[in-house]
Amino acid sequence: MIRFEGAAKRHPDGTVAVRGLDLEVPAGRTTVLVGPSGCGKTTILRMVNRMVEPTAGRVLLDGTDVAALPAAGLRRGIGYVIQQAGLFPHRRVIDNVATVPRLLGWDRRRARARAAELLELVGLPPETARRYPAQLSGGQQQRVGVARALAADPPVLLMDEPFSAVDPLVRAGLQEELLRLQGELGKTVLFVTHDIEEAVRLGDRVVVLREHGEIAQLADPHTLLTAPADAGVAAFLGRDRGLRGLGLRPADSVPLTGLDPAPTPDLDLGRRIPYGGWELALDPSGRPEHWTRGAERHPVPVFVPSRDSLRAALDAALLAPSGHAVAVDAEGRAVGTASRAAVVEALAAANGTGTGAPTPEQVPHAGR
Amino acid sequence: MLDGEPLVRWHWLGDHLGYLADLTADHAVIALVPVLLALLLAVPLGLACARFPRLYQPLAAVFNVVYALPSLAVFVVLIPYTGLATRQTVMVPLTCYALAVLLPTAVDGLRAVPEPVRQAATAMGYGPWRRLAAVELPASVPYLIGGLRVAAVSSISLAAVGALVGRGGLGYLFVDGFQRTFPTPILAGIALVALLALATDLLLVAARRVLAPWERGVAR
Ligand SMILES: Nc1ncnc2c1ncn2[C@@H]1O[C@H](COP(=O)(O)OP(=O)(O)OP(=O)(O)O)[C@@H](O)[C@H]1O
Numbered sequence: 001m002i003r004f005e006g007a008a009k010r011h012p013d014g015t016v017a018v019r020g021l022d023l024e025v026p027a028g029r030t031t032v033l034v035g036p037s038g039c040g041k042t043t044i045l046r047m048v049n050r051m052v053e054p055t056a057g058r059v060l061l062d063g064t065d066v067a068a069l070p071a072a073g074l075r076r077g078i079g080y081v082i083q084q085a086g087l088f089p090h091r092r093v094i095d096n097v098a099t100v101p102r103l104l105g106w107d108r109r110r111a112r113a114r115a116a117e118l119l120e121l122v123g124l125p126p127e128t129a130r131r132y133p134a135q136l137s138g139g140q141q142q143r144v145g146v147a148r149a150l151a152a153d154p155p156v157l158l159m160d161e162p163f164s165a166v167d168p169l170v171r172a173g174l175q176e177e178l179l180r181l182q183g184e185l186g187k188t189v190l191f192v193t194h195d196i197e198e199a200v201r202l203g204d205r206v207v208v209l210r211e212h213g214e215i216a217q218l219a220d221p222h223t224l225l226t227a228p229a230d231a232g233v234a235a236f237l238g239r240d241r242g243l244r245g246l247g248l249r250p251a252d253s254v255p256l257t258g259l260d261p262a263p264t265p266d267l268d269l270g271r272r273i274p275y276g277g278w279e280l281a282l283d284p285s286g287r288p289e290h291w292t293r294g295a296e297r298h299p300v301p302v303f304v305p306s307r308d309s310l311r312a313a314l315d316a317a318l319l320a321p322s323g324h325a326v327a328v329d330a331e332g333r334a335v336g337t338a339s340r341a342a343v344v345e346a347l348a349a350a351n352g353t354g355t356g357a358p359t360p361e362q363v364p365h366a367g368r
Numbered sequence: 369m370l371d372g373e374p375l376v377r378w379h380w381l382g383d384h385l386g387y388l389a390d391l392t393a394d395h396a397v398i399a400l401v402p403v404l405l406a407l408l409l410a411v412p413l414g415l416a417c418a419r420f421p422r423l424y425q426p427l428a429a430v431f432n433v434v435y436a437l438p439s440l441a442v443f444v445v446l447i448p449y450t451g452l453a454t455r456q457t458v459m460v461p462l463t464c465y466a467l468a469v470l471l472p473t474a475v476d477g478l479r480a481v482p483e484p485v486r487q488a489a490t491a492m493g494y495g496p497w498r499r500l501a502a503v504e505l506p507a508s509v510p511y512l513i514g515g516l517r518v519a520a521v522s523s524i525s526l527a528a529v530g531a532l533v534g535r536g537g538l539g540y541l542f543v544d545g546f547q548r549t550f551p552t553p554i555l556a557g558i559a560l561v562a563l564l565a566l567a568t569d570l571l572l573v574a575a576r577r578v579l580a581p582w583e584r585g586v587a588r
């Protein structure tokens with residue numbers, strides 16, 4: 001557990017980066033710091049590994065004041081991931097990942113074996129191990145950054161806008177991956193972002209900050225979105241809060257239309273199901289192949305009702321050329337469809353009275 | 369030039385092959401040993417300057433002034449201390465000239481490491497010296513070799529001037545040719561200086577490919 005007790009940072013030039021923070025970061029959970037640029041997020045993060053020394057107050061790690069711990073040793077026990085990955089350009093990917101184990105005195109073989117495990121854990125193919133960082137895409141570099149931070153299995157992970165430099169699609173993938181990893185590893189994660197959507201997606205708890213590191217609200221994502229503490233927080237959440245809230249509501253409230261004719265698994269011919277001018281082509285096992293009209297073919301946007309959010313359902317309906325989102329089961333087999341109108345109706349119902357609002361347990365990621 | 373004297377007397381070249389080879393080897397030693405010495409000095413000085421930035425300005429100023437001095441004048445001034453016709457007369461100033469090139473490149477190279485890389489290293493528990501040695505120094509190898517290319521080539525050409533104070537590898541061919549109004553050795557000297565510079569440069573380019581494999585994006 002990390003505990004900030006009146007931790008403050010005042011720079012020599014008089015700038016007050018953090019006025020005095022009291023915060024508990026629970027072990028094994030993800031706590032997200034979110035707030036406008038310059039509000040002190042990076043400063044707060046760096047107080048934990050002593051890259052910034054508080055000018056007042058203290059930071060406790062499992063009850064010990066970090067100021068009492070030797071900086072190098074403390075840092076080797078804390079993973080740190082930053083926006084630009086900061087990989088060593090002159091070291092191969094595998095040796096980048098092996099850095100902290102090597103610093104801890106592991107022999108090269110063991111450190112590399114561990115690094116190879118981690119590359120696999122973060123979903124990088126083995127052939128990337130021998131490459132140099134410049135030979136990887138931005139998203140791959142971020143994965144290496146995460147692997148490197150995890151290499152010595154530190155209980156604490158500090159992440160400073162780790163995904164904000166990659167494009168939105170890759171970013172969503174990385175967020176997904178982090179959720180999966182965190183589900184497996186249960187680290188104490190302190191994650192900084194200025195994207196509220198990312199915050200509610202990843203955080204078990206979200207800390208909304210305003211200037212000088214003052215806490216505007218500390219809540220679970222659902223409470224934050226449904227009950228912002230004050231007008232300032234509400235404004236920060238943005239006018240499209242209704243839409244952002246979609247990301248948190250499960251898609252299982254969307255009424256599905258059955259497939260007609262229903263696909264039968266034992267037929268080895270695929271099927272085509274008409275929707276207006278469009279046809280949905282399914283393969284023999286019932287997985288959607290494409291939307292087709294005449295010679296046109298388009299990919300099929302899908303969602304998994306039991307797992308995905310309303311937002312995913314809306315996206316799928318908006319992206320499908322036919323205007324129908326296809327619901328699939330965990331194996332990817334089509335189970336039904338939902339028109340745009342049906343999704344929007346479900347949306348209105350969920351947003352409307354508030355009685356239909358999901359409890360935190362129903363929020364997809366909160367239940368992991 | 370004398371009328372009737374051909375530009376190149378080929379048989380003279382043929383008769384003096386061994387002599388020319390000796391002069392070239394001598395020239396390489398006089399010119400390149402100072403560059404190596406300068407490299408050995410530039411790395412620790414560069415690391416110190418990167419660690420304590422206040423050192424850099426005064427040091428750079430000293431070597432810049434040395435660099436601005438006319439080489440012949442420096443050679444002459446050194447004669448009373450090192451003696452006429454000793455190698456040191458030429459090699460001491462050449463070391464200073466090379467250092468004037470290499471110190472700034474060493475410091476620039478160490479500083480060119482991107483800030484996020486430095487911060488990531490610090491966050492992983494590298495102390496300041498260890499980080500310089502394990503991260504910044506190796507990452508700056510391409511810079512250092514770039515500096516070495518400039519220093520080596522200019523040292524090879526400056527070393528020729530050393531012949532005027534009695535010691536000078538291929539430079540001796542120029543003195544000899546002028547005194548005898550005999551162009552063949554002069555042209556041979558020019559060609560050999562150029563060849564030596566070219567060979568050294570190619571060697572450094574090859575060294576860079578081996579020592580900084582990440583730069584060309586292929587596995588070693
Ligand atoms: N070395 C410094 N000297 C003076 N002021 C500083 C220094 N470092 C940071 N600050 C100031 O402290 C405040 C907090 O900075 P910090 O980097 O923690 O913000 P942040 O929330 O991480 O911002 P961003 O979202 O832009 O990364 C800012 O006003 C910044 O200008």
Ligand SMILES: [Mg+2]
Pocket residue numbers: 041042043160
């Ligand atoms: Mg920041």
